[in-house]
Amino acid sequence: MEFLINSEPADVIMENEKNALEIIQSFQKQLEKNLQISTIEIDGKFYSPESEDLANIETAKIGKINIEVGTQEEIAMSLLHEAKAMLVNVINDIKQNAFSHVPQYNEIIDWIIETLKSINTVTAFHLNEIKILTTTLIQVRAYLNDSAREEDKIPSLCNILENMIQFFDSLQLKISNRFRIDRDDILQGLDSCQRELPEISESLQVGKDREAFGRIHNVINILESCSIYLRQKHKDLDETARDEAEQYYQELNSLLSEIVIAFERGDFVLIADLFEYELPDKLENYKTLISQIDN
Numbered sequence: 001m002e003f004l005i006n007s008e009p010a011d012v013i014m015e016n017e018k019n020a021l022e023i024i025q026s027f028q029k030q031l032e033k034n035l036q037i038s039t040i041e042i043d044g045k046f047y048s049p050e051s052e053d054l055a056n057i058e059t060a061k062i063g064k065i066n067i068e069v070g071t072q073e074e075i076a077m078s079l080l081h082e083a084k085a086m087l088v089n090v091i092n093d094i095k096q097n098a099f100s101h102v103p104q105y106n107e108i109i110d111w112i113i114e115t116l117k118s119i120n121t122v123t124a125f126h127l128n129e130i131k132i133l134t135t136t137l138i139q140v141r142a143y144l145n146d147s148a149r150e151e152d153k154i155p156s157l158c159n160i161l162e163n164m165i166q167f168f169d170s171l172q173l174k175i176s177n178r179f180r181i182d183r184d185d186i187l188q189g190l191d192s193c194q195r196e197l198p199e200i201s202e203s204l205q206v207g208k209d210r211e212a213f214g215r216i217h218n219v220i221n222i223l224e225s226c227s228i229y230l231r232q233k234h235k236d237l238d239e240t241a242r243d244e245a246e247q248y249y250q251e252l253n254s255l256l257s258e259i260v261i262a263f264e265r266g267d268f269v270l271i272a273d274l275f276e277y278e279l280p281d282k283l284e285n286y287k288t289l290i291s292q293i294d295n
Contacts, residue, residue, distance in 0.1 A: 001059070004066040020047075020062065021054035027067060038075040041066040048118065076119045076175045083112045084168040091161045098151050102144050109141045119171075132220065133167050135264045136160065136213075163213050170221050181229045183293060189222035190287050197275045197283075204272035216271065219279075220259060226286055227252045233293050244289060251282065 003012045017023045020042060028037060028049075040047045040054070043063050047054055070078065086108050093101055113134055120130050140161065143149055196215055203212040230249045237245055255278060262270040 001062050002064040004064070006068055006070075007066055014059070017059050019055050019059055020057040020065070023059065023062075023065070024049055024054060024067070031069065034071055035069050036072065036075065038068045038070055038078065040068070048114070073175060077172060079115050079119055080168055080172050080175070083115050084165060084172075086112060087161060087164065087168070091158050094154060094158055094161075098154060099144065099149060105144055106141060109137050109144075113137050119175075129167050129171055129217075129220070129224070131260050132217070132263055133164060136164060139266075160213055163217060166217055166221075181225055181232065183229070183290060186222075186226055186229050186290055187287060189225065190283050190290075193219050193222050194280065194283050197279055201272045201276040204268040204275070212268075216259075216263070219275070220256065223252060223256055223259075226290070227256065229290065230286075236293065241289065241292060248282075248286060248289060252286070255279070255282065 001014070003010050005012075012027070014023070015026070017026055020040070024037065024040060031037075037049045040049065040051075042057060042065050090105055090108055094105075116130050116134050140157070143157065196219065200212050200215045200219070203215075227249060230245050230252070233245070235242075255274070259271060259274060262268075262274070
């Protein structure tokens with residue numbers, strides 16, 4: 001058996017491992033604590049470390065095994081990059097071939113969903129965006145497999161998928177150790193939210209939820225960044241402002257959760273109401289507080 005780590009030949013001593021799963025479990029124990037396995041390639045076929053199929057692959061029948069290893073950040077960044085690239089390929093293929101390759105799209109979407117779940121286990125930073133991506137992918141898959149789908153809706157479908165690229169870009173940025181939040185960027189983002197809320201609400205109320213999708217993402221992303229910023233700067237505030245920031249932080253997280261749950265349920269009427277009646281005053285409060293924080 002040829003054994004490789006990150007595509008480089010490795011001298012690994014095998015003992016009594018009977019199948020690929022036992023090989024992976026044994027190898028994982030030897031890794032440093034900050035490293036973990038991302039993917040396994042066995043004779044040209046790829047498996048996740050959690051795949052139940054590994055137990056069915058006898059050690060004696062393995063010709064070549066390559067184990068990809070990295071830090072949590074490296075693995076998450078690599079998986080996001082690959083998932084985004086696959087989504088772009090799906091978009092381009094739909095534009096060229098309409099619904100000719102739906103079975104392949106299903107496989108890709110399922111892989112991306114499982115990848116997002118895997119990323120969520122190594123970083124708990126952006127649960128909201130991962131939830132929204134997963135929910136939207138499930139809805140897209142359902143539409144692709146609906147016998148009532150219409151080819152004249154392809155531009156709208158591709159627009160939804162293209163807007164999802166923003167989510168991947170945002171996740172890649174936040175996973176990176178270089179992620180920093182600037183106060184002026186937050187204030188500009190809150191201004192942008194205030195301008196867009198009436199338009200988003202109107203679009204949702206008249207059933208143009210697909211057109212509003214990208215804008216909803218922008219609002220959620222700015223609210224998440226605002227929540228993170230308040231948490232990061234909490235210790236820099238005086239006692240009065242600290243209490244106020246704590247209250248806003250709790251309100252903001254509660255509101256974010258409500259928006260995401262509504263999004264998962266497809267309850268765009270509720271989102272429209274939240275954007276029209278709940279958010280405007282809160283955004284003004286956040287701006288006032290954040291303006292007082294030293295950058």
